[in-house]
Amino acid sequence: MRLFSFRDGSQVKLGVLSSAAGLSFFALEDVAPWAPSNIPALLSVPKAMEKISAALATAPESLKRSCDGLHYAPLIPQPGKLICMGLNYADHAAEGGHARPDFPSFFLRANSSLLGHGEALVRPRQSHQLDYEAELAVIIGQTVRHLSPDQALDCIAGYSLFNDGSIRDYQRKTSQWTIGKNFDATGPFGPWLVSADELPPGAAGLRIQSRLNGQVMQDANTSDLLFDVREALVLIAACMTLEPGDVIITGTPAGVGYARKPPVFMKAGDVCEIEVEGIGVLSNPVVDDVA
Numbered sequence: 020m021r022l023f024s025f026r027d028g029s030q031v032k033l034g035v036l037s038s039a040a041g042l043s044f045f046a047l048e049d050v051a052p053w054a055p056s057n058i059p060a061l062l063s064v065p066k067a068m069e070k071i072s073a074a075l076a077t078a079p080e081s082l083k084r085s086c087d088g089l090h091y092a093p094l095i096p097q098p099g100k101l102i103c104m105g106l107n108y109a110d111h112a113a114e115g116g117h118a119r120p121d122f123p124s125f126f127l128r129a130n131s132s133l134l135g136h137g138e139a140l141v142r143p144r145q146s147h148q149l150d151y152e153a154e155l156a157v158i159i160g161q162t163v164r165h166l167s168p169d170q171a172l173d174c175i176a177g178y179s180l181f182n183d184g185s186i187r188d189y190q191r192k193t194s195q196w197t198i199g200k201n202f203d204a205t206g207p208f209g210p211w212l213v214s215a216d217e218l219p220p221g222a223a224g225l226r227i228q229s230r231l232n233g234q235v236m237q238d239a240n241t242s243d244l245l246f247d248v249r250e251a252l253v254l255i256a257a258c259m260t261l262e263p264g265d266v267i268i269t270g271t272p273a274g275v276g277y278a279r280k281p282p283v284f285m286k287a288g289d290v291c292e293i294e295v296e297g298i299g300v301l302s303n304p305v306v307d308d309v310a
Contacts, residue, residue, distance in 0.1 A: 020068060021211040022047075022058065022177075024092040024135070031092045032056055034084075035071060036211065041299070043083045047071070050078040058095050058212060059264025062160045062176050068214060091135035094179050094209040095158070100265040101128040102255060103154075103183060105196065107245050107270025114278040123246045123254065128183075128268070129201045136210035140184060140303040142287060143202045149285045149305070152183035152271035153229035153237050153293045155222055157248055158212050159265040164256055171252040174261065177214045178222050180301040181268045182207040182229070182293045187277045187284075207293070207303045208266075218297050221248040225296040227272060232289055239272030241295070 021036040023044075033047040033056055047054045047061075051074045055061045064070070105124035134140065142149040160176025184206055190199025200206075218225070222241055229237040241247075246254070251267060276283040285291060289305040 020072065020214040020217070023209060023211050024058070024094055024096060026090040026092050030056075031096055033058065033061065035075065037075075037083055041086055043085055044089075045075065045078055045082055046084060049082045050074045057097075057264075058158070059099060059262070062263035068176070091137050091210050093133040093135045094156075094212055095264055095266060096133060097130050098264055098266045099262055100259075101130075101268065102266070103128055103200065103268040104246065104251060104270040108239060108243050108272040109245055110239070110243070110273035114273045114275070119245060123251065123270075124196075125255075126196050126200055128206055131203050132201045132206040133208050134204045134206065134303070136207065136301050136303070138207070138303060139204065139306040140182070140207055140285070140291060141202070141204040141306055141308050142285060143186060143205075144308045146186045146188050147284060147286070148187040148277065148282075149205070150185045150187050150276040151229050151231060151236065151285060151291050151293075152185060152275055153227050153295075154181040154183050154271050155225070155227060155241055155269045155295055156181040156208065157222070157252075157267040157269060159261045159267070160263055162260060162262050164260045166253050166256040168249055168253055171249045171256075172215070172220055174252065175215045175248070176263070177212040178218055178295075178298055179209060179212050180293045180295055180298055182291060182301060182303065183268060183271060184285075207301055209301060211299055213298050222295075223247065225298070227296070228294045229274070230292040230294070231283070231285065236276070236283070237272050237274035241269075243272060244269060
């Protein structure tokens with residue numbers, strides 16, 4: 020199953036693709052009127068995914084809508100927690116001059132930094148060092164704390180794509196990365212939540228890429244994660260309660276713009292794509308901040 024958030028006038032609603040090809044969809048309000056209009060609330064409903072599957076099985080073809088011209092919102096516009104991991108691929112840690120960490124780096128993303136598939140990724144007026152980072156996103160499906168490795172993957176509702184757009188000079192102004200990771204409209208998120216049953220356990224063994232104007236910039240595999248999805252969930256849940264709709268962003272591989280010689284940063288007119296095998300493509304044009 021592939022769920023997504025889309026804009027309908029001033030409202031954000033939920034849709035579900037009618038096939039993995041993504042050519043048509045059902046608005047959730049049409050096939051499951053009982054369903055909440057946001058993913059965290061939906062995942063809090065017992066057996067929500069099973070109920071949606073049953074509703075889709077009997078949904079009339081006349082309710083299908085075309086995906087052409089659809090205006091996507093961030094997959095989860097207001098997650099309760101969006102927890103990002105840094106230096107989680109050995110090659111990326113090395114290109115930044117960092118040794119393999121004994122414990123992962125964590126930072127948080129603010130909701131105002133998020134944008135949807137196809138929406139404009141904004142290069143801020145304060146800096147031109149806007150960098151791309153292809154990342155796998157993990158969506159939590161139930162309330163959990165103190166996970167064991169054996170049970171950790173059971174709390175996952177599905178996976179998505181994230182571009183951890185980073186303002187590099189601001190990221191390095193302090194030892195804490197938060198300010199450089201939270202400029203408005205720098206965190207593309209989506210387009211789909213792909214249910215966990217469609218992918219290998221822990222989304223392991225999947226090719227992950229970023230492309231800038233069609234040129235491959237990052238090309239790796241989720242099996243290269245230093246702390247894989249299972250390990251990350253165990254570590255995080257030891258510290259805090261995870262709830263439906265919380266998001267874990269798992270880190271990026273080598274090939275980011277600041278480490279290139281000369282550096283490559285995104286600019287107005289560029290198009291950045293993030294792809295993870297089996298999930299899809301997250302694509303965003305880049306514009307300058309004119310607000």
